[in-house]
Amino acid sequence: MRTRILGLFLTIFCLMTGCQAENLGDPTHDEIKEQPYTYVRHTPQLAGGSEYAHRIPQPLSLADLHQKYKSNFILSGPPHKREIALTFDDAPDTYFTPQVLDALKKMNVKATFFIVGNRAEKHPEIVRRMVREGHAIGNHSYNHANFNKLSDAAFRAQIKKTDEILEKLIGYRPVIVRPPYGNVTEGQIKWLISQKKKIINWNVDSLDWKNLTAEQVSTNVLSGIRPGSIVLQHSAGGKGEDLTGTVQAIPTIIKKLRADGVRFVTVPELLEIDNRSPQ
Numbered sequence: 001m002r003t004r005i006l007g008l009f010l011t012i013f014c015l016m017t018g019c020q021a022e023n024l025g026d027p028t029h030d031e032i033k034e035q036p037y038t039y040v041r042h043t044p045q046l047a048g049g050s051e052y053a054h055r056i057p058q059p060l061s062l063a064d065l066h067q068k069y070k071s072n073f074i075l076s077g078p079p080h081k082r083e084i085a086l087t088f089d090d091a092p093d094t095y096f097t098p099q100v101l102d103a104l105k106k107m108n109v110k111a112t113f114f115i116v117g118n119r120a121e122k123h124p125e126i127v128r129r130m131v132r133e134g135h136a137i138g139n140h141s142y143n144h145a146n147f148n149k150l151s152d153a154a155f156r157a158q159i160k161k162t163d164e165i166l167e168k169l170i171g172y173r174p175v176i177v178r179p180p181y182g183n184v185t186e187g188q189i190k191w192l193i194s195q196k197k198k199i200i201n202w203n204v205d206s207l208d209w210k211n212l213t214a215e216q217v218s219t220n221v222l223s224g225i226r227p228g229s230i231v232l233q234h235s236a237g238g239k240g241e242d243l244t245g246t247v248q249a250i251p252t253i254i255k256k257l258r259a260d261g262v263r264f265v266t267v268p269e270l271l272e273i274d275n276r277s278p279q
């Protein structure tokens with residue numbers, strides 16, 4: 001009984017004074033003073049010299065390359081006409097590409113498809129349908145390799161092999177080329193120019209490969225568009241990629257821009273070039 005009374009007394013005492021045994025003796029933040037650090041040059045030097053000394057000149061960025069090769073490495077068309085080009089990469093497949101083609105047909109719009117060679121070998125009928133329905137065709141490599149990582153020989157084979165496949169299918173080798181991921185080196189640009197090719201990237205990215213909804217795709221496209229824009233979308237994907245949003249966004253994008261007086265053209269029409277490579 002006496003112990004209980006003592007316990008109760010201590011509890012009341014602690015409640016009144018706020019005593020907390022575990023915190024007693026801890027220094028407060030104010031008491032911890034950081035010692036000033038003295039900067040000294042004791043670090044061993046880089047044997048090969050500074051980074052700066054070796055990295056100049058650096059390889060040009062894609063933006064620099066566009067500036068340097070403006071007439072052949074193209075991101076958009078002339079800004080003085082109210083025209084834009086819808087482009088669809090990675091075609092053909094037998095699921096999304098026919099849906100994109102149906103949607104474009106319904107809206108009476110001609111677009112540009114950048115074709116992966118080994119997919120064209122597998123589904124030639126879809127490429128023939130594109131041509132029949134008035135769309136333009138471009139070379140998008142043989143198996144969607146990242147050109148930055150390829151030797152000269154491997155890179156050239158990607159272009160030539162797809163050109164040969166397309167020539168058999170559509171009767172000519174296209175002038176327009178889009179490198180997978182938009183990646184291309186200066187040496188590759190120079191070689192493509194020597195082959196009379198035009199490298200076509202984009203200035204509006206739908207980001208549709210991220211499995212977006214139709215609303216997200218159309219917002220991405222419409223928010224970035226201006227006269228002369230080249231819009232990047234996909235009509236086929238990698239494993240597990242869902243392009244339903246792309247298909248469903250097509251009528252919305254077209255209706256909205258048409259209401260603003262925009263005309264839809266293919267990339268060769270936008271740039272006023274002949275898409276047939278000279279023999």
Ligand SMILES: [Zn+2]
Nearest residue numbers: 089090180181
């Ligand atoms: Zn691609």
